[in-house]
């Protein structure tokens with residue numbers, strides 16, 4: 216492995232951005248911190264996107280690797296030791312300078328620093344620690360910092376970093392231990408879950424501390440997240456969302472991200488998908504993830520061992536609703552909030568608006584539409600003042616056909632990469648009430 | 664019908680509301696319009712209302728007391744909306760709110776409420792978009808300089824965000840359309856200047872070139888995109904073309 220020390224900053228930035236781009240997380244949400252004299256920066260709880268790259272993904276943070284050198288050989292990774300690419304590394308000063316200068320120009324909300332493994336996990340994390348320590352102390356930076364923790368790092372070092380970072384993440388990479396073993400020699404499920412557990416405990420302990428001492432330093436205040444690769448291994452959707460659900464429940468994760476597998480280095484262990492990355496599948500997983508986190512659904516309600524994959528032609532919420540017609544239609548004027556949330560075409564915000572407004576008088580379908588309800592879908596599951604929006608046959612096949620006609624184009628466009636993906640992701644879900652601005656932003660456009 | 668013609672801005676509009684009530688003509692017989700751009704109509708009695716701080720303050724306090732702080736804030740943001748009908752919409756909202764109190768914000772099925780809600784949201788969304796998409800460049804003088812061209816008059820909202828974020832920096836944010844600018848000095852003072860001359864704006868623009876970080880940023884921006892996921896349609900929906908004129912990475 217040849218390490219290029221004397222590259223200029225621009226070339227380094229290019230290499231270390233290129234190597235970091237496959238990580239999906241780029242949100243700056245979860246912590247609200249006002250500005251302060253003598254410091255630079257603040258953060259907003261909902262997060263802020265600053266730009267959108269040519270693939271339509273949000274750019275919120277300066278997402279770079281500290282180094283793309285790595286002693287491991289994970290089969291799907293561009294940085295694997297056996298891959299023949301130019302290797303380089305930043306210095307802590309370079310990371311600080313880029314972050315501060317980009318931040319002052321309002322290009323970014325902060326830094327997302329991840330890394331390949333140089334010599335050892337501890338050595339690498341020590342460099343990362345220095346970079347963000349200087350950012351916080353020398354440069355007085357109060358903006359957002361997300362640090363990826365490398366499994367196998369000394370817990371004491373992770374703890375030090377946790378007091379400087381806003382968010383930390385450990386990537387699960389693959390949903391099952393077997394796949395991990397097959398594709399990532401040198402990693403194991405236990406080794407990955409260990410720091411995840413450590414961070415979780417740190418956050419919990421810090422919460423107690425903060426309850427007693429309001430001014431105690433904060434540990435990973437924006438919580439932790441993780442990422443799974445979709446389509447590099449044979450796991451089905453059911454396994455994926457069961458894993459996600461377990462992570463939310465048992466590790467208190469803020470987010471699980473899904474990343475459609477993109478073949479970068481061919482390997483006999485890996486598929487070479489003919490139709491490009493599995494974008495539609497990734498999209499369905501995000502929709503389902505939303506249903507788990509904000510709509511009160513459980514993985515077992517959405518899929519089962521007999522039906523382990525999402526419907527290509529229907530989003531998971533519609534799919535669930537047509538299979539449970541006995542629960543519909545519900546009446547907009549009287550249904551409980553939780554029941555309204557389960558109606559396709561209704562989101563957190565529109566459901567809240569209905570509940571607030573109906574106390575002060577009758578509503579009609581035109582009102583619902585103005586509140587953000589997508590009647591195209593909701594019409595089949597909702598009555599308002601005892602009447603449906605238009606007359607139709609209340610029967611599974613009929614409704615399914617109507618909904619599919621609408622969704623078919625969406626699905627085709629998503630899988631062919633021509634769709635406004637985020638719109639159709641949130642279009643049905645109406646997520647403006649969702650606290651993550653970087654996601655909610657995407658919901659804005661389909662609105663009203 | 665009596666038409667009250669008020670001045671621009673929150674104070675101007677609230678002064679108009681005050682006079683409508685003071686006239687005792689009955690709200691249904693009055694309309695509140697902005698003097699700027701008003702086309703004279705037949706059979707209308709027209710009265711001009713000058714802006715008066717005191718009157719505006721009284722109305723704002725009434726809104727706060729009888730409805731809520733939040734209602735007042737929403738009206739303020741609605742007053743920044745580009746719609747020529749904004750003054751009258753504010754009047755109608757207040758008229759309704761005086762009757763029903765703090766629950767007014769939940770009464771979205773009322774047209775008067777919905778109108779304010781709609782304008783407020785458009786203004787808040789645009790302000791937020793500019794918090795995201797405004798860009799600064801460092802001039803040789805050390806001043807950070809940014810230019811925006813918003814549809815609504817949101818510069819105060821946007822500047823407030825940057826004042827909190829960069830408390831010790833000299834920066835200038837300029838609304839090219841309204842020729843207004845927010846000037847922040849490292850001492851912490853934030854001043855809004857109106858009526859800036861075109862030449863002045865041009866001169867600032869000329870001084871801009873030469874910030875080395877614009878090039879590094881463009882490198883990052885280009886490299887972070889994944890070719891296999893290329894999706895210009897999505898990009899355009901998220902980042903509408905009208906903003907791009909001012910965004911470094913699209914220059």
Ligand code: SF4
Nearest residue numbers: 285287289292295331
């Ligand atoms: S440890 Fe990380 S950087 Fe190294 S090969 Fe594996 S995935 Fe890539």
